[in-house]
Amino acid sequence: EDQVTQSPEALRLQEGESSSLNCSYTVSGLRGLFWYRQDPGKGPEFLFTLYSAGEEKEKERLKATLTKKESFLHITAPKPEDSATYLCAVLTFDDYKLSFGAGTTVTVRA
Amino acid sequence: DVKVTQSSRYLVKRTGEKVFLECVQDMDHENMFWYRQDPGLGLRLIYFSYDVKMKEKGDIPEGYSVSREKKERFSLILESASTNQTSMYLCASSLPGTGGSGYTFGSGTRLTVV
Numbered sequence: 233e234d235q236v237t238q239s240p241e242a243l244r245l246q247e248g249e250s251s252s253l254n255c256s257y258t259v260s261g262l263r264g265l266f267w268y269r270q271d272p273g274k275g276p277e278f279l280f281t282l283y284s285a286g287e288e289k290e291k292e293r294l295k296a297t298l299t300k301k302e303s304f305l306h307i308t309a310p311k312p313e314d315s316a317t318y319l320c321a322v323l324t325f326d327d328y329k330l331s332f333g334a335g336t337t338v339t340v341r342a
Numbered sequence: 343d344v345k346v347t348q349s350s351r352y353l354v355k356r357t358g359e360k361v362f363l364e365c366v367q368d369m370d371h372e373n374m375f376w377y378r379q380d381p382g383l384g385l386r387l388i389y390f391s392y393d394v395k396m397k398e399k400g401d402i403p404e405g406y407s408v409s410r411e412k413k414e415r416f417s418l419i420l421e422s423a424s425t426n427q428t429s430m431y432l433c434a435s436s437l438p439g440t441g442g443s444g445y446t447f448g449s450g451t452r453l454t455v456v
Contacts (some may be wrong), residue, residue, distance in 0.1 A: 240384075266444040275346075275447030294391050319385070321444065328373065328392075328436075330402075330444055334384035 234259045236322055238333035245340045248309050253336045256302040265303050266330060267296050268319040276319055309315035310340045345369075348433050349449040350366040355455050358411065363451050364434030373436045374416035376400075376408065380428040385432065391416055392438070423455045 264283050268276035277309055280289040282298040289296050292313060295306045298311065306320055317337045319329040321330040349364035367374065370412050375390040375402075388401030389408040395409050402428075405427060409417045421429055434445035 264444070268444075268447075273450070273452070275434075275449050276445075278443045281443060305404070323444070328438070329387065329390060330364070334382065334386040 234322060234324060234327075234331045236320060236333040237305055238320055238336050240336060241334070242271075242323045242337045243339070244312050245307070245338065247340055250306070250310070252307070253305040253318055254302060255305070255324050255333055257320075258301075259322050259331075260325045261284050261325040262322060263325050266321045266323070267303070268321065270317045270335070271287055271308045271311070272317075273317050279318075281328045292340065299335060300313055308336070312340045312342050314338065346433055346435055346446050346448040348431075348451050350451050351449065353451060353453045355420075355423050355453065357424060357453075357455055358393045359423045361423050361429055361455075363418040363420075363433075363453070364453070365416045365417075365418070366414055367433075367435040368414065369435060369446065370411070371414070371435035372438050372447075374410065375434045375436075376406075376416065377432045377434065378402070379432055379450075380425075380429050387395055388418065414455070420453075425455050427453065428455045429453060434451075 237256045239254045267279040270276040280296040285300045293308045317335045319335045321332045346367045353379040376388045391397045391410045407419045433448040436445045
């Protein structure tokens with residue numbers, strides 16, 4: 233059974249304090265790993281897709297990386313507007329449904 | 343701007359009522375999904391559909407049914423609402439095979455059953 237585990241559950245940061253979120257996965261064959269951002273009371277919004285180990289993608293203060301067992305979402309010099317829940321999800325070659333982790337809730341204080 | 347639209351942002355229903363949650367997408371996506379999201383449990387798949395009139399059970403289908411009569415519309419039905427169905431419900435759609443950007447989600451419906 234595919235498993236996706238995110239850590240930590242919650243992260244409180246001071247503005248400008250860089251940190252990383254972890255998404256570890258156990259799947260039979262990874263086709264893609266997805267990162268989403270979710271603001272309170274809203275649906276998740278797509279951030280990145282990573283397909284192979286060693287791949288990196290960046291968007292503003294966010295950078296996602298992928299290894300064979302896990303992905304990291306690095307937040308560099310965060311601002312209060314980066315406060316959100318970050319979800320990762322995996323897609324395998326034998327399924328077209330995403331399997332989601334429980335998310336990491338990030339709070340950035342000014 | 344492509345969209346997945348859920349008909350209600352907030353709903354309050356009584357125990358035992360039949361509840362309809364509607365979802366419409368304008369992206370001509372084949373796949374559509376219904377999830378519920380609860381604190382600490384993440385997104386759990388209720389039902390999904392990969393074509394008109396096709397449906398498959400997800401991980402937690404008990405107490406729910408779905409309808410997909412048209413490609414753009416996917417409805418979730420709570421046959422007899424119960425308090426443990428109080429949750430955030432999220433609809434999503436995707437291309438076949440899910441595609442490079444995964445799912446596109448709606449804004450969610452916060453359902454409270456009293």
